Amino acid sequence: MVTIADLGILRSIALDEEGCIVAQVTPTYSGCPATNLIQQMVLEALHEAGFENVRVESVLSPAWTTDWISSEGREKLRQFGIAPPTETSNSKRALFGETLVTCPHCGSGETERVSEFGSTPCKALYRCLACREPFDYFKCH
Amino acid sequence: MSGTCEPMMTSNQTLFSYVLRLADDHLILSQRLGEWCGEAPTLEEDLALANIALDLIGQARALYAYAGQVEGKGRDEDQLAFMRYERDYQNLLITEQPNGDFAHTIVRQFFISAYMDPFWRRMEGSKDDMLAAIAAKASKEVTYHLRHTSEWVIRLGDGTRESHERMVEALDDLMMFTGELFEMDAVAQEMLQSGVGVDASDLKAEWQHTVQTILQEATLELPKAGHMQTGGRMGRHSEHLGHILSELQYMQRSFPGLTW
Amino acid sequence: MYSQGLIGADGKTHEDAAFLAAFQARIDAEQKIEPNDPMPEGYRKTLVRQISQHAHSEIIGMQPEGNWISRAPTLRRKAALLAKVQDEGGHGLYLYSAAETLGVSREEMTEQLLSGAAKYSSIFNYPALTWADIGAIGWLVDGAAIMNQIVLCRCSYGPYARAMIRICKEESFHQRQGYEIMIALCNGSEEQKELAQDALNRFWWPSLMMFGPPEGESVHSNQSMIWKIKRFSNDDLRDKFINASVPQAEKLGLTIPDPDLKWNEAKQGYDHGEIDWDEFWRVVKGDGICNRERLKNRRRVDRDGAWVREAAMAHAQKRAARTASARIAAE
Ligand SMILES: [Fe+2]
Ligand SMILES: [Fe+2]
Ligand SMILES: [Zn+2]
Numbered sequence: 268m269v270t271i272a273d274l275g276i277l278r279s280i281a282l283d284e285e286g287c288i289v290a291q292v293t294p295t296y297s298g299c300p301a302t303n304l305i306q307q308m309v310l311e312a313l314h315e316a317g318f319e320n321v322r323v324e325s326v327l328s329p330a331w332t333t334d335w336i337s338s339e340g341r342e343k344l345r346q347f348g349i350a351p352p353t354e355t356s357n358s359k360r361a362l363f364g365e366t367l368v369t370c371p372h373c374g375s376g377e378t379e380r381v382s383e384f385g386s387t388p389c390k391a392l393y394r395c396l397a398c399r400e401p402f403d404y405f406k407c408h
Numbered sequence: 409m410s411g412t413c414e415p416m417m418t419s420n421q422t423l424f425s426y427v428l429r430l431a432d433d434h435l436i437l438s439q440r441l442g443e444w445c446g447e448a449p450t451l452e453e454d455l456a457l458a459n460i461a462l463d464l465i466g467q468a469r470a471l472y473a474y475a476g477q478v479e480g481k482g483r484d485e486d487q488l489a490f491m492r493y494e495r496d497y498q499n500l501l502i503t504e505q506p507n508g509d510f511a512h513t514i515v516r517q518f519f520i521s522a523y524m525d526p527f528w529r530r531m532e533g534s535k536d537d538m539l540a541a542i543a544a545k546a547s548k549e550v551t552y553h554l555r556h557t558s559e560w561v562i563r564l565g566d567g568t569r570e571s572h573e574r575m576v577e578a579l580d581d582l583m584m585f586t587g588e589l590f591e592m593d594a595v596a597q598e599m600l601q602s603g604v605g606v607d608a609s610d611l612k613a614e615w616q617h618t619v620q621t622i623l624q625e626a627t628l629e630l631p632k633a634g635h636m637q638t639g640g641r642m643g644r645h646s647e648h649l650g651h652i653l654s655e656l657q658y659m660q661r662s663f664p665g666l667t668w
Numbered sequence: 669m670y671s672q673g674l675i676g677a678d679g680k681t682h683e684d685a686a687f688l689a690a691f692q693a694r695i696d697a698e699q700k701i702e703p704n705d706p707m708p709e710g711y712r713k714t715l716v717r718q719i720s721q722h723a724h725s726e727i728i729g730m731q732p733e734g735n736w737i738s739r740a741p742t743l744r745r746k747a748a749l750l751a752k753v754q755d756e757g758g759h760g761l762y763l764y765s766a767a768e769t770l771g772v773s774r775e776e777m778t779e780q781l782l783s784g785a786a787k788y789s790s791i792f793n794y795p796a797l798t799w800a801d802i803g804a805i806g807w808l809v810d811g812a813a814i815m816n817q818i819v820l821c822r823c824s825y826g827p828y829a830r831a832m833i834r835i836c837k838e839e840s841f842h843q844r845q846g847y848e849i850m851i852a853l854c855n856g857s858e859e860q861k862e863l864a865q866d867a868l869n870r871f872w873w874p875s876l877m878m879f880g881p882p883e884g885e886s887v888h889s890n891q892s893m894i895w896k897i898k899r900f901s902n903d904d905l906r907d908k909f910i911n912a913s914v915p916q917a918e919k920l921g922l923t924i925p926d927p928d929l930k931w932n933e934a935k936q937g938y939d940h941g942e943i944d945w946d947e948f949w950r951v952v953k954g955d956g957i958c959n960r961e962r963l964k965n966r967r968r969v970d971r972d973g974a975w976v977r978e979a980a981m982a983h984a985q986k987r988a989a990r991t992a993s994a995r996i997a998a999e
């Protein structure tokens with residue numbers, strides 16, 4: 268399962284001076300509907316693990332980027348059928364231009380974009396020209 | 409989203425007002441874009457417009473939450489977004505203009521994105537940590553909005569005779585609301601002087617350059633600047649805002665004080 | 669360019685006994701059928717019909733919920749609802765693409781929807797009247813959809829099965845959000861609780877109908893079962909849904925609007941009252957309060973957007989021509 272640590276959404280977990288566990292999470296997109304849910308679930312998970320004195324903080328800066336997705340996270344995404352973002356995203360070209368997206372199903376590089384957005388803002392819809400699989404691509408951001 | 413940064417100046421009326429008006433801009437514009445849901449010319453565009461609207465709501469929420477914190481009276485994002493009267497909203501007039509046809513929506517979004525793009529980039533250097541952090545996220549997002557709308561401006565301007573004519577009309581209709589973008593009233597001035605705000609008047613050249621470059625590629629022209637409408641920052645709106653609010657506020661007004 | 673219709677597009681798949689037996693053997697061995705594999709025309713057609721209906725349902729389903737975006741009670745709810753409706757549009761697009769692997773184009777499928785020839789889930793012909801309906805739709809309608817779709821994750825057609833795995837994840841997110849809206853209402857004032865109960869009253873029976881009539885009357889299900897496109901009977905799935913939903917309603921403190929609902933110890937599940945299949949058929953056949961409107965809206969959107977699509981096409985052609993002539997000039 269892809270975790271929020273794999274995705275770089277969980278920024279840090281530390282103890283503050285008063286002994287409170289502080290989990291720092293960062294939203295991916297300003298309007299990501301999962302932001303609240305993620306914070307809630309982190310809190311629940313810490314409580315379930317027996318930690319009482321916990322706090323979840325949202326950090327906006329530095330802004331989240333897909334570069335923070337770990338290589339393990341990328342591999343897990345691929346196994347789930349989502350093509351992971353191409354390696355670096357520091358230029359606008361990488362996000363909007365001709366990115367080479369390989370099919371997570373058969374590995375072919377012969378793919379084309381169907382839509383700039385899939386069901387969520389973080390994904391685009393592609394299709395493979397070799398095996399014809401439609402698949403989501405996790406866009407660089 | 410709960411802010412963790414302390415406001416630079418506690419209970420600063422000017423900062424509150426400055427953040428609030430920015431929040432209003434984003435809320436009202438996202439409310440307009442939300443009206444497109446399920447109505448766009450292609451399914452792909454439906455997803456794209458919804459995505460832009462989502463970015464804007466996200467930005468509005470961060471701004472309202474911060475405004476509430478600055479004000480220090482315990483008002484949360486929803487009380488600020490839903491529980492004020494018409495004259496208290498300080499959004500720019502262009503954000504409340506009706507969607508019209510797709511050309512009008514694209515031109516409206518294009519004009520605003522071409523302005524917000526350099527605006528947020530400069531705001532990243534604000535002395536106010538929270539505004540700088542919000543700007544860091546927003547500027548990544550608005551870059552996309554600008555690119556997306558630019559592409560449509562070019563497609564529609566260059567496309568068919570009908571689409572070209574519709575674009576000319578949309579540009580004509582919306583031009584008079586662009587002057588307000590660059591106004592610097594007392595609030596904006598004070599924020600600029602304290603190193604918190606952005607000099608909007610200074611963005612005009614960049615805005616014109618961006619807009620004209622794209623319009624040229626689209627075989628369109630920026631209409632002559634005639635009389636520019638103003639008033640949004642003082643709560644003097646067009647007739648459209650009231651109707652937006654009657655939908656926006658419907659639940660909060662019908663069932664005051666409840667949790668949803 | 670994407671080329672479509674490699675499979676059986678020539679209509680000349682030789683469906684002799686040996687071919688059909690070999691195909692069935694693959695199905696029975698739980699092998700996935702992939703787009704480039706030979707398949708009987710009936711199998712292909714069944715899938716095209718089912719996947720495109722599913723896609724249409726996602727698209728039409730945007731309407732009842734889209735109706736509440738401008739009026740959502742808080743910013744968080746507004747963002748979540750807008751994102752949900754965007755999700756549904758994305759599902760529609762994904763499913764149209766999955767159907768396209770079977771040699772049918774999105775244009776054809778859209779045409780069938782607009783002309784009224786294609787069906788979509790009848791639940792979307794019921795109106796979303798109050799904010800509580802948004803909660804009930806997420807909880808029950810997405811919940812029922814998940815019940816249907818979880819079994820489709822094992823469907824014999826590869827692209828559809830894999831699409832379902834990913835779509836199911838997002839549907840569970842929708843259901844969770846819908847249920848959360850219901851929790852907020854049920855923890856709220858008397859009025860809010862009444863809104864919640866009223867929404868449950870209106871959406872309970874139509875949600876049960878989403879699984880379709882009992883098998884005897886359902887025409888296609890037998891062959892679909894053999895082909896492992898479908899893997900459970902309508903009644904089985906409906907029972908699972910009821911068994912999952914009743915405790916959820918109890919937790920909310922709401923009453924399921926079925927006086928005959930009773931726990932059956934022997935079958936370890938609930939028995940339910942009579943479903944009004946006359947109403948089901950009436951709405952399926954076009955006489956629900958929203959049927960006309962839903963289709964008319966799609967047609968209007970299609971008409972209003974025509975000039976935009978034409979312009980985009982014209983621009984693309986002009987650009988291609990300019991690039992070509994620039995290349996010629998350079999040579
Ligand atoms: Fe869906
Ligand atoms: Fe859904
Ligand atoms: Zn492939």
